[in-house]
Amino acid sequence: MEGRMKKIATTSILITVALLGITSYLALAVAPTEATMGDVQRIFYYHVPSAWVAGVCFFINFLASVWYLIKRTNGSDAIAAASAEVGVVFCSVVLITGPIWARPVWGIWWTWDARLTTTLVLWLIYVSYLMLRRFAAGGQSQVMAAVLGIFGFVDVPIVYMSIRWFRTQHPSPVMGGGANSGLAAPMLHVFLFNLAAFTVLGLFFVWLRYKMELAQQELESAHAQAALKGVA
Amino acid sequence: MNSIAFLKAAYIVTWLVYLGYLARILLGMKKVAAEREELERTTARGAATLRRPAS
Numbered sequence: 001m002e003g004r005m006k007k008i009a010t011t012s013i014l015i016t017v018a019l020l021g022i023t024s025y026l027a028l029a030v031a032p033t034e035a036t037m038g039d040v041q042r043i044f045y046y047h048v049p050s051a052w053v054a055g056v057c058f059f060i061n062f063l064a065s066v067w068y069l070i071k072r073t074n075g076s077d078a079i080a081a082a083s084a085e086v087g088v089v090f091c092s093v094v095l096i097t098g099p100i101w102a103r104p105v106w107g108i109w110w111t112w113d114a115r116l117t118t119t120l121v122l123w124l125i126y127v128s129y130l131m132l133r134r135f136a137a138g139g140q141s142q143v144m145a146a147v148l149g150i151f152g153f154v155d156v157p158i159v160y161m162s163i164r165w166f167r168t169q170h171p172s173p174v175m176g177g178g179a180n181s182g183l184a185a186p187m188l189h190v191f192l193f194n195l196a197a198f199t200v201l202g203l204f205f206v207w208l209r210y211k212m213e214l215a216q217q218e219l220e221s222a223h224a225q226a227a228l229k230g231v232a
Numbered sequence: 233m234n235s236i237a238f239l240k241a242a243y244i245v246t247w248l249v250y251l252g253y254l255a256r257i258l259l260g261m262k263k264v265a266a267e268r269e270e271l272e273r274t275t276a277r278g279a280a281t282l283r284r285p286a287s
Contacts, residue, residue: 005265009258016254020247028243040235043242050246089253093246100242104235201250208257215264219271226275 012208019201023049023194031190043101048174049195050093053202057087058126058156060206065149068142074217077142080149084129086202091123106169112124114162115170122159125152137188 027045034041064080067073067168098116099109110116131150133145163170183191 005258005262008261012254012258013251016250020250024243024247028239038235040239042239046242046246086253087240088248093249096245096249097242100238100245104238205253205257208254208261212257212261212264215261215268219264220269221267222271222275226271226278229275 008208012204015204016201019197023197025062026190026193027102030186032184032186034187037105040101040104040215043097045190045194046198047094047097047101048191049198050090050097052195053198054087054090054094054122055156055160056199057083057090057206058122058153061087061126061129061149062153062156068146069150074193077146078210078213078217079206080146081133081213082206083211084126084133084149086205088123088126088130088203089205091119091126094119095123111169113168113170114166115159117169118155118159118162121154122152125155164184 003186025046027042031042033039060083061080064076064083067076068080076187098119100113102187103109125148129145132148133141136144163166164170172178174183182188
């Protein structure tokens, strides 16, 4: 068991460092410097892929929550828990790197515009989801979490559309935002690579966290069985 | 602060958050595995005590 854990840990650290290392190298050394903002625009190559992965994780949470309410399987509940937690981590990075980028470009750390506010609300919804799972007593906490996961997901399309529906301080969509949107080819290549790499990293975290959640559930059921037999 | 300092800060924070989260998962897995082993040991000891005939 000890040897297997060491192998998992070493492989996981290598995968994470490799993905972060390659994406950093591409963003900092390969991508061209943006004409208006200069080097600080390179935050874009971490900020946007992190937001994308958070959205993907919350979508997985939504699907797993629906599945849990239909089938009540431990696996779907474990996927829901894992994807919500990883989504919160990636959303936290968005909320940290956003203000760090905003300060030199806008002159302020934060403004209550539609994109920033709905993203903060999204983060709060899933933090409350995790707190509900952790602290709610009784046997219905998984059902309540699934319901919250389904309703909470409503905010994801609102976050995505907020820069199209409202006039915001946050820039308009870089891609798919009309005639003047888009990236130069060298920037686009780095961006797409980082998007793919961050997606792999996010799904890898979800998988690891899912394995941990399943092991935790098995441990709890083993504890309950041992208590019933009166041997532990 | 110049813009390079903001750029560095954003990348360092991102690395720290992701590596910190990975460390949290791995430590959690290790803890669960250790608890599982401990429970199996306790259960085996308890079962042996239950099987022992009263003298």
